[in-house]
Each structure stands twice: as C-alpha cells, then as structure tokens.
Amino acid sequence: MKQPAAGGTALDPMHVEFLALGVVVTVASRDARNVPTIAHGIGRRVAPDGRQVTVFLAASRSQALLDAVRETGAIAASFCEATTHRALQLKGTDAAVVPVEPDDHECLAAYLRLLDVEFQRVKDPEGLAKALVDHAPADLAAVRFTPTAAFVQTPGAGAGAPIKL
Amino acid sequence: MSITLDAIRDSLDGVIPSVIATCAPDGTPNVTYISHVDYVDPRHVALSFQFFNKTRANVLENPRAAVIVVDPVTLALYRLALEYLRTETSGPLFERMKARLASIAAHSGMSDVFRLLGSDVYRVLAIERVPGAVAPAPAPRRSLLAALRSAAQRLAACSDLAALLDETLTCLETLFDIPHAVVLLHDAGTGRLFTVASRGYRESGVGSEIALGDGVIGVAARERTPIRLNYETNDVVYSHAVRASETEIALPALEAPRSRLAVPILVGTTLLGVLYVESPQDVRFTYDDEDALLVLAEQLGRTMFAVQQSVEQQGEPLAGETRKSPARGAPAVIRYYAVNGSIFVDDDYLIKGVAGAIFWRLVRDYVHAQRTEFTNRELRLDASLRLPELGDNLEARLILLERRLAERCPFVRIEKIGRGRFRLAVERPLSLVETPAGAAA
Numbered sequence: 001m002k003q004p005a006a007g008g009t010a011l012d013p014m015h016v017e018f019l020a021l022g023v024v025v026t027v028a029s030r031d032a033r034n035v036p037t038i039a040h041g042i043g044r045r046v047a048p049d050g051r052q053v054t055v056f057l058a059a060s061r062s063q064a065l066l067d068a069v070r071e072t073g074a075i076a077a078s079f080c081e082a083t084t085h086r087a088l089q090l091k092g093t094d095a096a097v098v099p100v101e102p103d104d105h106e107c108l109a110a111y112l113r114l115l116d117v118e119f120q121r122v123k124d125p126e127g128l129a130k131a132l133v134d135h136a137p138a139d140l141a142a143v144r145f146t147p148t149a150a151f152v153q154t155p156g157a158g159a160g161a162p163i164k165l
Numbered sequence: 166m167s168i169t170l171d172a173i174r175d176s177l178d179g180v181i182p183s184v185i186a187t188c189a190p191d192g193t194p195n196v197t198y199i200s201h202v203d204y205v206d207p208r209h210v211a212l213s214f215q216f217f218n219k220t221r222a223n224v225l226e227n228p229r230a231a232v233i234v235v236d237p238v239t240l241a242l243y244r245l246a247l248e249y250l251r252t253e254t255s256g257p258l259f260e261r262m263k264a265r266l267a268s269i270a271a272h273s274g275m276s277d278v279f280r281l282l283g284s285d286v287y288r289v290l291a292i293e294r295v296p297g298a299v300a301p302a303p304a305p306r307r308s309l310l311a312a313l314r315s316a317a318q319r320l321a322a323c324s325d326l327a328a329l330l331d332e333t334l335t336c337l338e339t340l341f342d343i344p345h346a347v348v349l350l351h352d353a354g355t356g357r358l359f360t361v362a363s364r365g366y367r368e369s370g371v372g373s374e375i376a377l378g379d380g381v382i383g384v385a386a387r388e389r390t391p392i393r394l395n396y397e398t399n400d401v402v403y404s405h406a407v408r409a410s411e412t413e414i415a416l417p418a419l420e421a422p423r424s425r426l427a428v429p430i431l432v433g434t435t436l437l438g439v440l441y442v443e444s445p446q447d448v449r450f451t452y453d454d455e456d457a458l459l460v461l462a463e464q465l466g467r468t469m470f471a472v473q474q475s476v477e478q479q480g481e482p483l484a485g486e487t488r489k490s491p492a493r494g495a496p497a498v499i500r501y502y503a504v505n506g507s508i509f510v511d512d513d514y515l516i517k518g519v520a521g522a523i524f525w526r527l528v529r530d531y532v533h534a535q536r537t538e539f540t541n542r543e544l545r546l547d548a549s550l551r552l553p554e555l556g557d558n559l560e561a562r563l564i565l566l567e568r569r570l571a572e573r574c575p576f577v578r579i580e581k582i583g584r585g586r587f588r589l590a591v592e593r594p595l596s597l598v599e600t601p602a603g604a605a606a
Binding site: 026027028029030034035036037038039040058060061072074075076077078080087089091093127128130131132134149151153159160 | 193
C-alpha cells in the first residue's frame with residue numbers, strides 16, 4: 001500500500017553533493033508481510049529541485065525488490081563512499097517503479113566512471129564495481145521516491161542519527 | 166539445485182562488505198553494511214551485534230532479514246533470506262567473532278568503532294544466486310583433502326612424540342604450503358600452554374608459554390574453537406604479549422603476521438594443545454583451511470594420546486648404567502631455583518617449571534650417583550617432580566628439555582636409547598647450586 005509522501009522537502013545541498021559522488025547504492029524494500037528484500041543499486045539520480053531521488057537497478061537481479069516496491073512503496077536506500085566510509089540512508093514511502101528516461105543512461109555512464117575511480121582508490125578487487133553494477137541497457141529499472149527521512153550511516157558514534165529534512 | 170551454505174563460505178568472510186536489509190514492525194525498511202557473516206553450521210549464520218542500531222531493533226521485533234554476500238574471487242553475489250533466532254554473549258562463537266571483528270576493524274582502520282556486544286544467530290531460510298557475470302575462478306593451487314589424507318596417514322605412522330611433532334610440521338610445510346607453524350601443549354596443572362615444536366622461525370621459541378585465554382592461541386585453547394584472523398590486527402588482546410622477564414622465552418612469531426589461525430588439539434573434549442599457523446599474506450586461511458587443520462589437529466591429538474599410552478607400557482627400570490669417566494674442562498655452574506623450577510646454566514636462563522625440575526633431578530643423579538641412563542617411568546613415579554597424575558605430558562617436557570639444551574646448553578644432551586629410555590650425555594664437569602624455595606634468589 002503506497003502512502004503519500006509526508007514532506008517533500010528538498011534535500012540539503014550538502015547531501016545532494018554527496019549523492020553526486022561515486023557512492024555505492026544499496027536498496028531495500030519489504031513486501032506486504034514485512035519481509036525485507038535487498039538489491040545492489042547500479043546508480044542514482046537526484047531531481048534538480050532535490051525533492052526526489054531515483055535509484056537504478058538491474059531488473060533481472062532485483063525482481064523481488066521491484067515487486068515489493070510495487071506492492072508497498074516502502075524504500076530504504078543507502079549511499080556509501082568506499083574511500084571514506086561516509087554513508088547516508090534515505091527512506092521513503094511513495095517509491096514507484098518508473099520508466100527509464102532517455103538521458104538516464106548517460107547519467108549512469110558518468111556515475112560508473114566515478115565509481116570506478118573510487119574502487120581503484122580502495123584497491124578493491126578488479127572488476128568489483130562492474131560485478132555490482134553490471135547490466136544490459138534493456139535490463140535497467142528505475143525506482144523514484146520522495147525522501148521523508150534521512151540518517152547518518154557513517155560508522156561511529158553518530159551512526160543512525162536522523163538528519164532533518 | 167539449491168545452493169548450500171557450506172559452498173559459499175568464502176563469501177561470508179567480508180573480504181567484500183556484505184549488506185543487510187531489515188524491516189520495522191511499522192513497515193519501514195532499513196539497509197546497512199555488515200562487517201562479516203559468520204558460518205555457524207550448514208543451516209545457521211551469525212552476525213555481529215556491535216551497537217544497538219536500527220538493524221538490531223528491527224530484528225528483535227520482526228526477525229526476518231535479507232543479506233547479500235560477495236564471493237571475493239569470482240565476485241558472484243548471493244542473497245540470503247534469514248530469520249533471527251537468538252543472541253550469544255559468551256562462548257566459542259562469541260569469542261571467534263570477537264577475534265575476527267578485531268582483525269577486520271584494524272584492517273579497515275576502525276578499531277575504536279568496532280566492539281562485539283553479541284553474536285546474533287540467524288537461521289538461513291534460502292540462498293539465491295543473484296544473476297550476473299562472474300570472473301573465472303583460478304585453478305586451485307592444492308587439494309586440501311588430498312593433503313589431509315596424506316598427512317593423516319603419515320601422522321598415524323609415527324611411534325614417538327618427537328617424530329610426530331616433526332612430521333606434523335613437515336606435513337604443514339610440504340602438503341599444505343604452510344611454512345610457519347607452532348605446536349603448543351596444554352599443561353592442565355598450570356592452565357598454560359607451552360611451545361614444544363615450531364617451524365619457520367629464526368628462534369624456535371621452544372619452552373615459551375602463554376596462558377589460556379591470552380591472544381589468538383590462548384582464546385582458541387580456552388574456548389576449544391578455531392580462531393582465524395584474515396588481516397593484521399593491532400589489538401593487543403590478540404597479539405603475542407611481549408616477553409620481558411629473563412625466565413620467559415618469546416613465543417615464535419612473524420613480525421607482522423597478516424593471517425593467523427589457531428586450532429585446538431582435542432581428544433574428545435580434553436584439550437591437549439593448540440596448533441597455530443600464520444602467514445604474511447592477507448586472507449591466507451579460509452574456512453576450508455580451518456576445517457582441514459582442525460581434522461589434522463584431531464589426528465595429531467589421537468596419535469599423541471596413543472604414543473603416550475604405548476610409552477607408559479615400556480621403559481622398565483634399568484640396572485643403572487653409570488658414567489665411565491668424568492667429563493673434562495672448566496665446570497659449568499647449574500643453578501636451580503626451587504621456587505619456580507628455573508634452571509640457569511652459567512647465568513643463562515635455560516628452562517623452568519616441571520622441565521626444570523626434571524633437569525635438576527637428572528643432573529643430581531648424574532653428579533652424585535654417576536648415573537647416565539634413565540627411564541621415563543622412573544621420572545613419572547618421582548613424586549618430587551610433581552607431575553600431574555593424568556596427562557602429565559612427560560614426553561613433551563623431555564622433548565622441550567632436549568631442544569632447549571640443544572639450543573642453549575649444547576654440552577649436555579638428552580639422547581634417546583629406546584622407547585621410554587634416554588641417556589644424559591655430558592661433556593663438561595657440572596657444579597650444582599640449589600636455591601631452596603623460600604630463600605632469596
């Protein structure tokens with residue numbers, strides 16, 4: 001059951017800037033019985049007004065998650081910078097699977113370049129970035145939501161602290 | 166065909182971070198990173214509980230969780246459906262995870278952040294391979310099962326403890342490609358472990374001791390569970406403590422080991438000792454290595470037990486072979502401190518404890534009764550040596566003494582002359598000085 005977004009307040013420019021980095025995206029939802037599902041995202045896009053966020057997924061690898069989003073609209077998405085462990089989690093209740101827009105592919109290509117640089121810096125196994133975000137263009141799925149809650153996820157004392165939206 | 170948890174254990178180690186999703190009772194999902202997933206048995210895993218965070222709050226109310234783990238070699242992704250069962254805050258699983266977390270924390274520069282409060286045990290409901298390209302797995306460098314089969318046969322064929330220990334270290338080196346290894350035995354009387362054999366170190370460290378519960382080795386012994394670290398750790402709890410006092414020998418150790426594995430040597434539930442291996446390489450030992458070494462240690466323990474039983478049956482008292490002519494040269498001064506059984510040869514520390522008391526008994530008989538040949542049995546029956554009645558490790562202490570003498574006092578040798586019998590070969594006159602217990606050292 002989708003619920004209307006409570007706030008729809010724009011994300012802080014600092015957070016928009018963070019999301020524009022080569023951050024690793026992980027997405028969770030849940031079905032009607034509250035059973036959680038999880039998938040690696042393969043990119044992200046923030047609306048110019050900072051009010052909506054789109055996460056991209058490979059449909060063939062995220063079927064249960066896409067079904068759960070369609071069923072409940074509930075979403076949690078984590079964005080983590082591998083080199084610094086800085087991380088942010090956004091949550092929403094109005095998530096929807098939306099059509100991929102023509103320029104989404106270009107946005108993703110730029111993101112993948114940033115992600116590659118990031119992974120090289122932390123000396124992760126060669127090909128890891130590709131393994132996480134590998135997808136055929138036709139397999140691309142987009143999930144859009146309005147963040148209604150945000151949390152610090154950087155490990156440490158402040159982890160889990162809510163961020164005012 | 167469904168995937169078993171056993172088949173994907175290398176993905177659980179957190180070489181590539183895992184992620185977890187949970188859901189609050191109000192339907193709000195949560196997603197976060199986890200340092201590693203611990204394999205408990207073919208149907209259960211454990212996750213580390215480090216903070217009372219959203220994940221933990223969620224699973225206490227809604228036990229379902231979803232996790233993705235990544236194979237560090239092929240980069241294959243697996244999705245696990247889990248159900249939270251319980252939390253353990255002590256015992257083997259907890260200690261194993263605590264040690265591993267310390268190593269992962271040091272590796273990721275988060276020693277101050279990671280601290281294990283509990284091991285959250287989950288039932289594995291389903292495992293799904295996430296579709297996607299995988300890298301080809303490199304050809305295996307060795308077969309652990311073939312190595313284990315061969316090693317087990319070679320160990321079972323050993324008929325005395327010294328040969329058994331040497332064969333164990335040789336098998337590790339040649340069959341398992343593990344050139345740095347230590348065997349420590351458990352002294353049930355003192356609750357300590359002492360090094361009886363090692364391979365791959367500049368100093369053998371034979372005679373060095375560690376208390377149950379200290380470091381990777383001591384924790385493996387106390388909890389009777391393998392402790393495996395994939396990365397260098399700077400956590401002092403898991404490092405070999407620095408030995409400063411003159412009667413303490415340093416444990417054999419690589420300067421900066423990156424991978425370490427300690428497995429208990431058990432016969433049934435009785436702890437005989439610990440087999441410890443290390444490597445300068447990250448992630449050198451996997452779950453499969455852990456299994457193989459645990460089975461090898463079991464074979465070592467069983468053979469050790471059998472060897473000791475067979476020695477017990479032999480070594481009849483001797484007629485009393487005496488020395489023919491006195492040794493020549495400047496006398497060596499052997500000092501004995503009864504308070505802790507420590508022996509100093511010309512002011513250099515040799516050994517202490519039961520092995521020290523045995524040595525003192527041998528050199529006294531040598532000097533005062535001109536005896537050169539001895540049996541294990543007479544030592545075992547000598548109440549003054551205070552050997553524990555069960556599992557006295559007498560053979561191990563003699564090996565220890567023999568090796569310390571070879572390293573520190575080459576003019577006195579223990580030479581085996583048959584099963585349960587040995588000769589004391591002395592090349593210099595000995596002058597004995599005893600400091601009784603209670604006297605100032």
